[in-house]
Amino acid sequence: MSLTCSIRNIIPPAVPNIIASTGTGARYWLVLGTSGEAAVTITRRSFCASLAAGFLSAIRPTGAEQPVTIMDMAGREVHLPALPKRIVLLEAHDLLTMSLLHPDPASLVVGWAAVDRIDSELLERLLVNGHTISVAGKQSPDTVSLEGLIGLAPDLVVTTSFMTPQGNGESIAERLGQFGIPVVFSDASSNTFVGARDSDPVAELKASMKMWGVLLGVSEKADTFVSFYERELAGITARISGTKPITTYLEVQSTLDDCCWAAGRKVWGDLLALAGGQPLPGVTAPWFEKLSLEYLLSTPHDVYIASGGGWASGSRPAIGPGLDPKLGRQGLQRLIDGRPAFGHLPSVRARRVHGIWTGLITNLPLNILFVAQAAKWLHPEQCIDLDPVAILDRINRDFAAFPIEGPLWASI
Structure with a gap:
């Protein structure tokens, strides 16, 4: 829908208290009060926007729905x-x-x-x-x-x-x-x-689902999802209780030509902590921090988790819904082979290299999948019976409007 705004078409001659400025391409109008005093000056853009908003609100249907x-x-x-x-x-x-x-x-x-x-x-x-x-x-x-x-x-x-x-x-x-x-x-x-x-990713998930539940008129289903999330998270927490946090290089942007962006202490770092991990000791920033390759090579860590997705998959691992799992593994190998000295990282030498789809972080309801899969990577013995695929299947069966295809992670 488009609206063409013309001052000549909008203001009838019988309305004397709106005076258009003169000149070609006039941009300002002076709106006068009933006694002739200047009330407000508006631009063509804001006048047209106001007119459009009023017109559109006028044509919206009214019903008996409750606020x-x-x-x-x-x-x-x-x-x-x-x-x-x-x-x-x-x-x-x-x-x-x-x-x-x-x-x-x-x-x-x-x-x-x-x-x-x-x-x-x-x-x-x-x-x-x-x-x-x-x-x-x-x-x-x-x-x-x-x-x-x-x-x-x-x-x-x-x-x-x-x-x-x-x-x-x-x-x-x-x-x-x-x-x-x-x-x-x-x-x-x-x-x-x-x-x-x-930051508290669990509290944020609960607040988000409550908000969307009200907006969509499905509060009961939103509460059911929150209960499901909390049960799955409690199961993970019980499995890794008492374990030592595993030092992990979690990478927020995994591309060949721009190394090395580590996840910070908040958001990605919070989720890593729920999975029984911790960032490298030199990472102090809340969101992300660029580290030197020299620091990575000299700092002991157990696991490397890269991130990938659908865009720019030629330079970052192609991991995500609808993508061939082989491409994800090949992308991880390309990161190791294509970055100078990356093969000497402690995590790479231990062959504990993994990758995730970034959507598991950016979409709050899918955070549980990252926590589950990361916990399985970081604490394989304690989480031997933990099945992230089953969690995804439950989301698809009980909640999703359409199946979210996996795998949403990869390993080499």
Whole structure:
């Protein structure tokens, strides 16, 4: 849907208190109060956006649905007049979380951004499920426009702090709120207090599923998933209780030409800790840290876990839904053979080299698969009966709108 905004077509001659500025390509109008005083100056862009928002809200159907209130991942209480039916996702991989709760989530999504971060062509096709979803932006916030979002007539925009940063002025999220379009944040890093405390992936998973359960009207199914997650995690915790953490080089970006990006203490590091591991002692950054090859070679560690996915699979291990498992193993071997002296790493010499699909980290509901598989790699004796494939099968059988194909990890 597109709207052409022309001041001559919008303002009838009988409305004297809106005065257009003169000149070719005029950009500003002065809106006068009833007594003739200047009330506000607006730009053509903001005027058109306001007009579009008003027009679109006017044509939205009204029904007897009850309003809903959620607490989003930024800790904000957000009120919606009804369950959303036209959602824009500024992080496209949120659709995967929706797919664990809703049988056809793409039927509710009219736009999305950062589609490449789904990191699997097969998964993208399955998520779309034959629907048409407009691209609202790419992988950075500067590719998202207020006018583009309003033009999609959403009744909800789901975003993150990365995709809608505050900057020096009003963020897109704040502007959308001014136009009556509710905005919720789907990532915990959007919470301004997150840096003041330790991150907690389990608490974040529970909060995320509760939020989506309310938004999709399936709170009971969301609670069932959380219970399933907690049971599986408790089983892993019991198996590795009392074991010594295994020092692990966990790599957030595994490409031939850019070594060596270690996972930090938060998020990836938190999940590694749940699996009975710990980062290299020199890693102090919260999110990720670039290490020198010399440091890696001289620092004892037991296991190397690389990351891979669907994009740029020629330079990073091709690991993910729909990809040939042989390609993942070949990609891991290519990292070892193609990086100078990498074959001399303690973990490589011990032949404890593994790789994961990044989606197991970036998608909160799939974190349990990373924890399970990593625990099996780090503590093989204690976790001999732990079956991550069975966990994936349970997710596919009881929750997923479509099967998420494995394997989502590889080893050499």
